[in-house]
Amino acid sequence: xxYRGIHHLGFAVDDLDEAVATYERLFGAEVxxxxxxxxxxxxxxxVGGGRIELLAAExxxxxxxxxxxxxxxxxxxxxxxxxxxxSVLAQLRERGLRLIDEAPRTGIRGSRVAFLHPAASGGxxxxxVQPAEGH
Numbered sequence: 001x002x003y004r005g006i007h008h009l010g011f012a013v014d015d016l017d018e019a020v021a022t023y024e025r026l027f028g029a030e031v032x033x034x035x036x037x038x039x040x041x042x043x044x045x046x047v048g049g050g051r052i053e054l055l056a057a058e059x060x061x062x063x064x065x066x067x068x069x070x071x072x073x074x075x076x077x078x079x080x081x082x083x084x085x086x087s088v089l090a091q092l093r094e095r096g097l098r099l100i101d102e103a104p105r106t107g108i109r110g111s112r113v114a115f116l117h118p119a120a121s122g123g124x125x126x127x128x129v130q131p132a133e134g135h
Contacts, residue, residue, distance in 0.1 A: 002082050002083045002084060002087065002088060003080050003081070003082055003088075004080075004081040004082060004083065005080070005081055006050075006078065006079065006080060006081070007051065007079040007080060007081035007127075007129040007131070008044065008050075008051040008052060008053045008079045008129075009050075009051075009052055009053070009075065009077075009078055009079070010052075010053040010055060010075075010076040010077040010078070010079060010127070011052060011053070011054055011055065011073070011074065011075055011076055012055050012056075012057075012064050012067050012068050012071075012073055012074060012076040013054050013055065013056050013073050014056065014068065014073055015056060016034075016041050016042070016043055016054060016055075016056035019043075019054045019056070020043050020045060020054060023045045023047065023052065023054070024045070027047045028047070029045035029046060029047045029052070030045065030046045031043055031044070031045055031046075032044040032045060032046050032051065033108070033109060035108050035109075036058065038062065039057060039058050039059035039061070039062035039064070039065065040055050040056065040057055040058055040059075040062055040064045040065075041055075041056045041058055042054060042055045042056070042108060044108065053079070053108075055076060064076070076125060077115070077124070077125040077126065077127050078124055078125075078126055078127070079113075079126075079127035079128070079129045080126065080127070080128055080129065081129050081130075081131065082128050082129065082130055083130065084130060085104045085112045085113070085114055085128050085129070085130035086104065088128050089101075089102075089103070089104065089114050089128065092116065092120075092128075097116060097117075097120040097121075098116070098117035098119050098120045099114065099115070099116055099117065099120070100114075100115040100116065100117050101113075101114035101115050104130070107129065109131070109132055110132035111129050111130060111131045111132050112129075112130040112132075113127055113128065113129050113130070114127070114128050115127050115128075116128070
């Protein structure tokens with residue numbers, strides 16, 4: 001299917017600046033980038049060879065806001081990198097998996113992303129990521 005490995009782990013956090021500082025202090029993380037949009041603020045931090053996406057809600061009526069209200073801070077999703085998100089989505093659809101996104105949307109750093117419903121993957125929200133060229 002063209003999976004290239006885990007792209008990042010996404011964590012919902014109450015306070016983005018505090019979470020970034022904690023990852024820097026505890027794990028020597030380096031901020032790769034920060035972004036805002038769609039009612040959230042996010043930061044990608046690099047820890048060794050891995051990427052962690054920290055997400056805070058700017059509005060309670062957003063997916064991250066609702067997640068935090070119902071579950072509190074913690075693991076939000078696992079993202080897998082692919083070479084062609086359109087073909088992977090088509091294959092997943094053919095297999096009858098429940099999708100949140102029927103078509104890719106634009107993610108952080110111009111990536112193309114789509115989410116699978118947690119019911120499709122053992123209760124874990126799954127993101128499929130096709131990074132923008134150069135990322």
